[in-house]
Amino acid sequence: MAKLSGFGKFFVNRSNERNSRRFFEAIRSHLTLDEDSICLELGAGKGFLSYAVYEHSRPRRLVVTDHDPSQVEEARRLFGIKLGTIPANIEFRAANARALPFENETFDAIFALMVLHHTEKKDWQFRNIPKALEEIRRVLRPGGVFCYTELFSKNRIRNYLSKAGFQEVLGTRSYFFFDSCVYRKESQASVRAHGPEDQPA
Numbered sequence: 001m002a003k004l005s006g007f008g009k010f011f012v013n014r015s016n017e018r019n020s021r022r023f024f025e026a027i028r029s030h031l032t033l034d035e036d037s038i039c040l041e042l043g044a045g046k047g048f049l050s051y052a053v054y055e056h057s058r059p060r061r062l063v064v065t066d067h068d069p070s071q072v073e074e075a076r077r078l079f080g081i082k083l084g085t086i087p088a089n090i091e092f093r094a095a096n097a098r099a100l101p102f103e104n105e106t107f108d109a110i111f112a113l114m115v116l117h118h119t120e121k122k123d124w125q126f127r128n129i130p131k132a133l134e135e136i137r138r139v140l141r142p143g144g145v146f147c148y149t150e151l152f153s154k155n156r157i158r159n160y161l162s163k164a165g166f167q168e169v170l171g172t173r174s175y176f177f178f179d180s181c182v183y184r185k186e187s188q189a190s191v192r193a194h195g196p197e198d199q200p201a
Contacts, residue, residue: 016113019149020048023113023180024056027147030170030182033057037108040139041065042097042132043115047075051082053111054090063102065095067118097132105141112136112148114178116157126153130160137164140185145169149180 033039037059041050043066050064064075076092095101097112097119119128136146146166150157158171161183170182 016046017048020052020113023147023149024049024052026172026180027170027182028056031057031109031145031147033059033109036060038106039063039109039111040102040107041111041113042095042136043067043071043112043118044075045071045113047078049111049113050075051078053109054079059089059108061089061091063091063093063107065093067094067096069094098128098135100135100139102139104138106139108141108144110136110140110144110146112146112150114149114151116148116150117152123152126156129153129157133157133160133164137166137185142185144185146183146185147181149178151178154179 033053033056035058037057038061039050039053039057039059040063041047041053044050044064045066047064050062053059054062064072064079066072066075072092072094076086079086079090079092093101097115116129116132117123119132120126140146146161148157154173158168158179158181162168165186166183167186168181169184170180172180
């Protein structure tokens with residue numbers, strides 16, 4: 001995944017709480033998570049979205065990840081401040097979205113707040129995003145949901161998910177701003193990795 005510059009990291013962390021709150025408010029009514037759920041966040045940054053998920057659902061297991069180990073520590077610090085003692089069912093670990101270190105069909109919900117384009121060298125490319133989407137499909141249980149917001153390659157992502165056996169539950173579309181979407185994994189269908197020439201941007 002592309003490594004954020006110091007400025008990029010500062011900008012992402014500064015807006016993490018506000019963007020996480022807005023995103024979670026947009027999707028929370030479409031979630032059916034409970035105390036038996038197992039949840040994963042990709043690219044958690046400071047961890048505000050993961051904390052919102054924890055507060056809302058108290059899942060049986062919550063895995064908070066980022067490609068950057070220093071960001072994982074930022075999320076761990078946030079949970080420590082909020083909770084005092086971090087419960088044993090909350091895990092923090094570095095992870096690459098293109099090669100997730102989890103077993104097939106592990107999670108009931110996966111969250112990705114402005115993460116997918118960071119798998120590319122250039123934001124507008126669509127070479128590595130399909131690898132990340134396939135990994136998400138692999139580790140998500142049938143009936144589980146993938147909740148994301150994205151600014152780049154929005155049509156390509158939606159088309160890929162539809163062909164990969166996902167059904168749209170929520171889709172807010174904007175030409176200039178973020179798409180916020182919830183997709184449910186309905187089948188074991190798989191698709192080949194599409195390149196930029198295969199689908200419209």
